[in-house]
Amino acid sequence: MTPLRELNAALHGPEPEQHWCVLNPRGAHALAAGIDAAIEVEIDGHAGYYCAGMNKLATVRVHGNAGVGLAENIMSGRVVVDGSASQSAGATGHGGLVVIRGDASARAGISMKGVDIVVQGSVGHMSAFMAQKGRLVVLGDAGEALGDSIYEARLYVRGQVAGLGADCVEKEMRDEHRAELAELLDEAEVDADASDFRRYGSARKLYNFHVDNAGAY
C-alpha cells in the first residue's frame, strides 16, 4: 500500500503524470486532496472524508461512494462520484463541477460560493445552507430546510422538496434558466429534461438584504 501522504505528495509534484489510478482506497481520508494540475485521477473503490478537497483543474473520479466533505472548497476542475456522497458534499466550493450519480446526504453545497453540483439522486436536510453562488441541481428529492439563508445561488430540483429553509422560495423557471440547466446537465452527462425542474432561490428578505440596515456601517 502506498502511504496516503506519498500519493498526495506525488499528485502535488511539479510535473505530475497525466493519469492516475488509486486502487484499494478502503475509505481513506483526504484522497487526492489539494491537486493543482490538469490531471486525471481514478479512485477505484470507496473514498473517505475530504476526497478531492480544494481541487483545482484536475478531474477526480470515484468509482464508489465518498465520505464527508467531498470536493470541499473545490476551486475548479471536476469531481465525479459513481455512488453516493456523505454530508457536506461540495461545501464552500468556489468553482468547478461536482457530479454525484447516487444520493448526497445532509448539507450538500453548504456555503457554496460558485461551484456547480449535480446530484442524480436525492439530497439530505439543510442542503445549500447559506449558499452564495453557483448551482445545485437535484434530480431526486431534497430534505428539510433546503436553501436556508441562501444568497445568490440557484437551486434546481426535479423531485419533492420536504421543506424550504428561511428566506428560500420557489421562483419562476424562465427560458434562460432552462437553457443554463440544460447546458449544465449536458456537461454532467446526465440525461434529463430541464423543463421537469423547479427553481428555488433567495427571497432576499433577511437582514443583509434590507436597505434599512445599511446605516449600521
Add this chain to the structure above:
Amino acid sequence: MCGIAGLFSKSLDVSGHLGGHLGAMLLQLSDRGPDSAGVAIYRHPAPSGSSKVSLFSPNPEQDWEAVRHELADTFGAGDPERRASHAVIVVETDADVAQAWLREHHPELRVMSAGQAIEIYKEAGSPRDFIEAFALDEMQGSHALGHTRMATESAVTTEHSHPFSTGLDLCLVHNGSLSNHNDLRRWLRREGIQFETDNDSEVAAGYLTHRLREGATLEQALEGCLEDLDGFYTFAVGTAEGFAVLRDPIACKPAVMAETDDWVAMASEYRAIAVLPGAEDATTWEPEPGRVYSWERAPV
C-alpha cells in the same frame, strides 16, 4: 469525537472470528477515540436459570477465585474466565440477584454487564493496547458493539468508558455529547435508576433502561430519545438478539452501515467497514437521521 462500531454475524465463519473483525474495526477508529476502548460481545449464552456477569477490578492482584468461591457457595458458579482486568462468571441464579449480591458483598468490583449472553470489556488506554490485552482476536460470538473514546464531557477512566450497560443483556455506545444530561440524571434518579459516574452517555443508557422498564419496546425507547435528549448522538444499542442504530435528528455525528450475506455492520466511518471480508461488494448506505435501524435474530 468518538468512534463506534457494530457487527452482527449472519454466518458461522464471521461468528467464529467476530472478536478479530471487531478489533480490526476499532483499530481503524483509533484516530477518533485514542483514550479508551471497549466492547460488548454476545456469545456463549448461560443456560436457563443461570446468568453471566462481567466484572472489573482496578486491583491487578484481584483474587477472582475467592469471588467465585463465595458465589459458588451462595448460588453455584462456574470458573471465572479472566481477561486482563476483567472476569466473566456464570452464576446459577438470576442476573438481577447476582448483580445485587455482588454490589452488596463486593463493592470494590464493578459489574460491567449482566444477562444471558452479554460480556462487556472496557479500559482506559489506546484501542490497540486494549485489543491485545483483552485478546479480542480469539473471541467468537453472534454480534458485538465497540467504542473508541475521545472524552469531552467527563474524565478518562475505565468507569467512564463505553459500552454502558443499560439493563440485562443491553448496552449502549455513543458518539456525541448530551447537553441536558444533568437534568435527565436527576429525573431518572428519582425514577429509581442508578448511576455510577457523571458521564453523559451513561444518562442515555439509563434513559433507555427506564423506558424499557416502563414497557416500551427498544424501538419506542429509542424514538423517545428524539424527544427527550438534547445533544448530538449516534447511538448503537446491543440486545441479546441483535443491535439497533439511531442518529440525532440533524445528523451531527456520522454513521455508515453495510450489509452482505454474511454480516451487517455499522461504524462511524467507512474505513472501519472496509476491513471486513467482502466489504467492497457490500450494500453500503448512510443511515437517515432520526430513524431507528435494527437487526435481530429469532431467539433460540
